Amino acid sequence: MQVNFAERADNHNWKLDPIVRSLLDTDFYKLLMLQFIWKNFSDVHVTSEIVNRTTTVELADQVSTTLLIEQMEHVRSLRFGRSELVWLAGNTFYGTRSIFQPDFLDWLEHGFKLSDYEVTEHDGKLSIRFSGLWREVTMWEVYALSLVNEMRTRSALSQLTELELDVLYARAKTKLWDKIERLRTVPGVRVSDFGTRRRHSFLWQEYAVKAMRVSLGASFSGTSNTFLAYKHDLEAIGTNAHELPMALAALANTEAELRQAQYRVLDLWQQSYGGSLLILLPDTFGTTQFLAGAPEWVADWTGQRIDSKDPILAGDEYIAWLEARGRDPRKKLLIASDGLDVEEILRLHTYFNGRIRFSSGWGTLLTNDFRDCHPRGETVLDPISLVCKLMTVNGRSAVKLSDNPRKATGPTEEIARYRQVFGSETAERVVVV
Template structure:
């Protein structure tokens, strides 16, 4: 890079970073964490959880479910790092939170995806007066924390992001407690430098569309806020928003999100007591219900719950009229090409459709994907864990205690019936083995090659 360009980038970095006066080292060194709850607002969740909560409230008010937090990075023994008692304190704190009047006013009057009053008045009234979070259980098994939520679906669903963010930040806090103030300075200096190196890759890429998807496995809320502010100031309109509703509210950004695997998993379980055809059709029934509540940019399919290829092959023609598709477990280059070819076969113009990649992305892959799909389809990226929790090799003593881990919270039953997720990556499959076998037969989803799951 020419010297003048390097100077320009250096000045830009110093301007952006110096304007965000968070002394992470001092906060970590001096805070009494017991007085510093991790989740401080019910809005501190991904926006799609609120959209799904309204959907569940409307369509499945009596359905009871169970969900569980699972650490796919089994080499990290969370029970050795996180106190079960302290975890219960954090979960109990969230159970006591209520939406503030200003937050409800924002949800009521804000324009989301170009639509006013995306949340129905009756739903907002219920959210203010009747919403509550379910009971939970915290136990330990083979070095892992077992966190289980059971109750009405409308009481369980919101736990997902709260629980994952809490566990992730408690792991962070345990590691921070082992460092002195100088070591904390080194840790965050390295992480800030890494963040800026990524921002440099993204700056000036024409037509880039990027959103923050990093809530659930973040290093901390403060670090996520710092990352989002840095991106906003460096990328301007190329940062299209954040999935974190609290940050969208606080920073006046677009709240980004649609739906998740939880919906087709539950619908399939409820249909599985009927015929194989009922089970197979359930993945499209959930889309029919979704379209009764939402439209336009919220009509995004997530086809990999039981396998993308079979989903596209059997989809009714009206599915091709939806706005786009999110890729979550397949090679995004391959999945994007597959979607484009499918759109063309259904008489649709791919240039009018949205393609969202969101699985384990980092800056370099985002740039490559944008270049590959630019001009062919409206590509956008959801940047998650490797935006808000990339402290790999930043530890001042070379330890791995800040490495991000793959935490998930998945539905395990609906009305007492076990749930299944096949995924395009068998490493992400969940459910009893005998039911996985049945689902593979019914949906026609072969066992594909397992790919490593980083986050």
């Protein structure tokens, strides 16, 4: 685990430290979703866009468009390696072997490519848009977010002396260790790394993952980063995301089809995957309405991931919903993943312990918590809320309502129409971490 971060930060070069090192350097759910899209929606055309929800930060002031395009072109030049494809084909994921079909892996090797993109800047704002076939656009999400976040990091580090870099990373290591030490004291706690998209850097994410593995043992479930799982023989964690129901909803031709889109995607998903990959993400158009209208077979899924709702409220709601349908919540899995840090992880573990199998997906504040570590007291290394969202599907607007209105995306009139169709309540506007 010996990494001289100060020296590496001082001497970044393409051969030693490209930001994205492999096409596997993405969240595992993106590969699962890519196979799903390739199989079911191969000809659908989409656009997506990077959205900076931290409006106080002007990205164009911190990220060079020229250097960003160079990094993006580097990513487009990458290909899946033979050993990586063999690992995808032969490894056991979630207790199941051969999750990825041979013809899909053949397409990854010979037919996969990333779509076109457009990078522009205006008045300090950086605009990054992607357009093309859905199967060519979808993988840009994590690559692009990783690029922008690490380019912010590199820009800030370039202003520091080597001594200041040493101080910065010493403080960050101590902070990380203090968090891990607190987790070590609690029996039965379960934590996974979900921090790829908003990481400080690849090297820091790898350092954090290795530290968790060494220190937490069985309490560390694995990582969402497929490349790190491949490289370090870890469990690859992840299932699906809001992108799927958003796209199917946009493709709906009637209000009835629109309401059913959130369940149709589950039906198609379980035709492709089973077992532990059957994790609900019900908040795309509102959790309460989703559970109220869900078909009976949805209660047989493995569990639920909470994203935008208060985890206590969402967990209690899911447990009550399961009990009302005669399912034992203690056999189900509940995953929290939104803006967690160690205090919240421990609080939620205590609250749900013995009631349901609980696990935390620890993201930004695991792999990018440099708050109060800067040797000059600056906040330039503080993480920001950067997302990549689907904008159109076959020319129609894509919409996400969320349980937190601050996370809603789409044209205002379409958001209003979706709220009317789904009957989603307008919840409190919780600050996005």
